[in-house]
Amino acid sequence: MPTPSAELFSRLKTGDLRAASRLMSRAESHDPATIATLGEIYKSAGRAHIVGLTGVPGSGKSTLVSRLVSEIRKSGRKVGVIAIDPSSPFSGGSILGDRIRMTNLVLDEGVYIRSMATRGSTGGLAKSALTAVDILDTAGFDVIIIETVGVGQDEVEIARASHTTMVVSAPGLGDDVQAIKAGILEIADIHVVSKCDRPDSNRTITDLKTMLAMGINISIKDQSNKPVWQVPVVGTSSETGEGIDKLITTMDKHREAHLTSELGEERLKRIAEYRTFKTAEDLLRNRFFDSTSERISALVEKISKRELDPFTASDELLGNIAF
Amino acid sequence: MPTPSAELFSRLKTGDLRAASRLMSRAESHDPATIATLGEIYKSAGRAHIVGLTGVPGSGKSTLVSRLVSEIRKSGRKVGVIAIDPSSPFSGGSILGDRIRMTNLVLDEGVYIRSMATRGSTGGLAKSALTAVDILDTAGFDVIIIETVGVGQDEVEIARASHTTMVVSAPGLGDDVQAIKAGILEIADIHVVSKCDRPDSNRTITDLKTMLAMGINISIKDQSNKPVWQVPVVGTSSETGEGIDKLITTMDKHREAHLTSELGEERLKRIAEYRTFKTAEDLLRNRFFDSTSERISALVEKISKRELDPFTASDELLGNIAF
Numbered sequence: 001m002p003t004p005s006a007e008l009f010s011r012l013k014t015g016d017l018r019a020a021s022r023l024m025s026r027a028e029s030h031d032p033a034t035i036a037t038l039g040e041i042y043k044s045a046g047r048a049h050i051v052g053l054t055g056v057p058g059s060g061k062s063t064l065v066s067r068l069v070s071e072i073r074k075s076g077r078k079v080g081v082i083a084i085d086p087s088s089p090f091s092g093g094s095i096l097g098d099r100i101r102m103t104n105l106v107l108d109e110g111v112y113i114r115s116m117a118t119r120g121s122t123g124g125l126a127k128s129a130l131t132a133v134d135i136l137d138t139a140g141f142d143v144i145i146i147e148t149v150g151v152g153q154d155e156v157e158i159a160r161a162s163h164t165t166m167v168v169s170a171p172g173l174g175d176d177v178q179a180i181k182a183g184i185l186e187i188a189d190i191h192v193v194s195k196c197d198r199p200d201s202n203r204t205i206t207d208l209k210t211m212l213a214m215g216i217n218i219s220i221k222d223q224s225n226k227p228v229w230q231v232p233v234v235g236t237s238s239e240t241g242e243g244i245d246k247l248i249t250t251m252d253k254h255r256e257a258h259l260t261s262e263l264g265e266e267r268l269k270r271i272a273e274y275r276t277f278k279t280a281e282d283l284l285r286n287r288f289f290d291s292t293s294e295r296i297s298a299l300v301e302k303i304s305k306r307e308l309d310p311f312t313a314s315d316e317l318l319g320n321i322a323f
Numbered sequence: 324m325p326t327p328s329a330e331l332f333s334r335l336k337t338g339d340l341r342a343a344s345r346l347m348s349r350a351e352s353h354d355p356a357t358i359a360t361l362g363e364i365y366k367s368a369g370r371a372h373i374v375g376l377t378g379v380p381g382s383g384k385s386t387l388v389s390r391l392v393s394e395i396r397k398s399g400r401k402v403g404v405i406a407i408d409p410s411s412p413f414s415g416g417s418i419l420g421d422r423i424r425m426t427n428l429v430l431d432e433g434v435y436i437r438s439m440a441t442r443g444s445t446g447g448l449a450k451s452a453l454t455a456v457d458i459l460d461t462a463g464f465d466v467i468i469i470e471t472v473g474v475g476q477d478e479v480e481i482a483r484a485s486h487t488t489m490v491v492s493a494p495g496l497g498d499d500v501q502a503i504k505a506g507i508l509e510i511a512d513i514h515v516v517s518k519c520d521r522p523d524s525n526r527t528i529t530d531l532k533t534m535l536a537m538g539i540n541i542s543i544k545d546q547s548n549k550p551v552w553q554v555p556v557v558g559t560s561s562e563t564g565e566g567i568d569k570l571i572t573t574m575d576k577h578r579e580a581h582l583t584s585e586l587g588e589e590r591l592k593r594i595a596e597y598r599t600f601k602t603a604e605d606l607l608r609n610r611f612f613d614s615t616s617e618r619i620s621a622l623v624e625k626i627s628k629r630e631l632d633p634f635t636a637s638d639e640l641l642g643n644i645a646f
Contacts, residue, residue, distance in 0.1 A: 035634050035638075036634075038632070038634050039632035039633075039634040039635050040632070042629065042632035042633065042634070043629050043630070043631075043632050044629075045629065046629045056380065057379065057380055057381075057474065058380075058381070058496070125476075149474055151380065151472055151474040151478075153448075153477070154476070154477075155474075173381075265627075268627040269623050269624065269627045271627070272623050272626040272627035272633070273619060273620070273623045273626075275626070275633045276619050276622065276623065276626055276633045276636050276637065277612070277619065278633075279633040279634060279636075279637045280611070280615070280619075280633075280636070280637035280640050280641060281608060281611070283637050283638070283641060284607060284608070284611055284641060284644075285604060285607075287641070287644070287645075287646070288603070288604070288607055288646055289600070291645065291646045292603070292646050296596060296599050296600065296603075297596070299599065300592050300595050300596045300599065301592065303595040303596075303598070303599055304588075304591040304592045304594070304595035306365065306366050306367075306368065306369045307366070308366075309361070309362035309363070309365035309366050310362075310365065310595070310598045310599045310601075310602040310603075311358050311359075311361050311362040311365070311602060312362050313599050313602075313603070314599065314602045314603035314606050315358075315606070317603050317646065318603060318606055318607060318610070318646065319646065321607075321610070321644050321645075321646065322610075322614065322644075323610070323611055323614045323615050323640065323641065323642065323644065
């Protein structure tokens with residue numbers, strides 16, 4: 001018989017990482033018997049610093065995360081990573097060098113890494129990722145990094161559902177990659193320019209600073225119009241280690257300045273709202289699919305022959321449901 | 324008073340592109356008065372060749388699409404493009420060179436281009452994109468290309484909801500970009516290696532051929548075990564124009580070989596099923612959000628203070644709904 005989720009929860013509170021893994025798996029598989037426990041875990045969490053880290057493919061996010069984890073560990077803080085970037089070494093699409101670098105981290109009890117696949121997920125990515133964050137939070141992790149690729153609606157939103165959002169840019173990426181980046185720059189609390197050992201990184205840093213000076217999220221102000229936070233640009237090099245410690249100091253400062261302000265409270269509410277929508281949506285979708293998939297299969301032949309349309313079919317499937 | 328959707332539909336059938344644009348806008352804004360017409364449009368469509376085109380950022384998709392459109396036009400066929408790639412020149416994240424190249428196309432009545440934003444969409448991306456395809460199909464377009472970036476669950480699925488799926492690779496991309504690519508290679512009916520004017524493109528072509536020879540979708544077989552389609556690798560250069568005509572011949576051959584087979588029928592059923600799920604999901608989500616957003620707002624304070632959890636809240640919001 002499987003261990004009851006409530007028992008895993010008790011063990012989780014003592015920092016048991018095996019219990020953490022098992023609870024995450026149950027959450028990902030939408031195990032209905034675990035829902036009540038996940039609710040308890042949510043209520044017991046709220047202590048950790050949640051850091052969202054995103055950037056375009058090629059920006060060097062994954063290597064940066066490895067470096068960050070090692071550096072944060074030096075201060076004794078426990079660090080968790082939830083990686084939902086398909087190119088992340090943690091989520092499997094990997095580069096050998098990174099894999100080797102990560103091996104040291106994996107042997108450290110103060111580090112926990114969980115990867116989540118974006119492909120093949122039934123859409124509950126946000127729910128699974130943020131539940132995993134609660135679980136690590138409850139297990140006593142101090143900093144939890146959510147790493148996502150900055151492409152795709154869900155991925156960007158998940159990175160925003162954090163206390164501190166870092167957007168990673170890098171010099172020397174192609175024009176079309178840079179164009180994607182434009183869409184995510186506005187969500188940054190901190191801009192990171194990785195690969196700052198490269199000479200062309202100065203240009204990237206200057207560009208970002210110019211953009212900030214032009215008024216795009218240059219500072220976040222509270223109701224009395226007092227600037228709470230000026231969005232900084234921090235250069236880092238995963239090669240030489242330059243700037244990693246500064247990035248951590250900046251990240252800690254942001255938490256302090258922002259989260260204790262009124263705006264921080266607003267942000268926590270926005271995150272709570274997002275989570276509730278996503279959790280409800282997920283539950284709704286699962287219930288709907290479970291109970292209509294047979295009826296849909298029966299209609300597919302007619303729809304594929306264009307004798308019936310998906311709009312009329314959906315209307316019939318949903319009937320008069322109301323909330 | 325706005326023109327009734329039914330009237331726009333009549334005009335659409337005569338090839339009126341203004342009617343097409345207006346119907347697409349109504350579909351994107353979830354206009355309930357248009358649903359019945361969208362159903363009629365769906366039933367009247369089914370003649371065009373739907374081509375999904377996807378690839379990682381930096382693979383040169385957008386330039387390739389411009390080239391493809393120009394070349395297909397030479398045979399007199401009308402070509403539509405639905406661009407939902409954030410880096411596409413059509414969807415706004417643009418490169419000047421491409422914009423200029425596209426200007427010629429825009430002046431051509433046999434070309435229609437529609438871009439769709441991925442960010443800020445409420446999730447109905449698949450429904451909007453595939454409805455736009457129906458609209459162009461009904462307006463008499465012969466080939467309709469759906470261009471998406473090969474990152475993000477939705478984007479990849481939309482590219483798959485086509486008769487012929489092309490995956491674009493390019494030489495010289497970084498390791499982590501290549502890693503993303505790994506996830507989309509398996510959906511290809513045709514592999515395209517863009518930038519084949521570059522000497523290192525031979526390596527990319529060889530790698531893909533090796534992968535195919537190792538048995539990953541080397542050929543698609545019907546029930547009698549007869550190979551219906553061997554997945555080819557086509558090199559193209561948007562610079563010199565090399566291989567573009569061959570790609571079009573290959574694309575046409577795939578339609579002929581695959582769509583008329585039993586497997587083609589299976590594919591149309593899969594697409595119909597996907598569309599029905601997506602349409603129903605979208606309708607469901609809109610109904611749910613419309614009628615619960617106030618109730619969610621009332622709960623957010625407690626949830627953000629961790630006095631209530633999103634799971635319990637969702638359960639309450641959904642109540643006993645059944646389908």
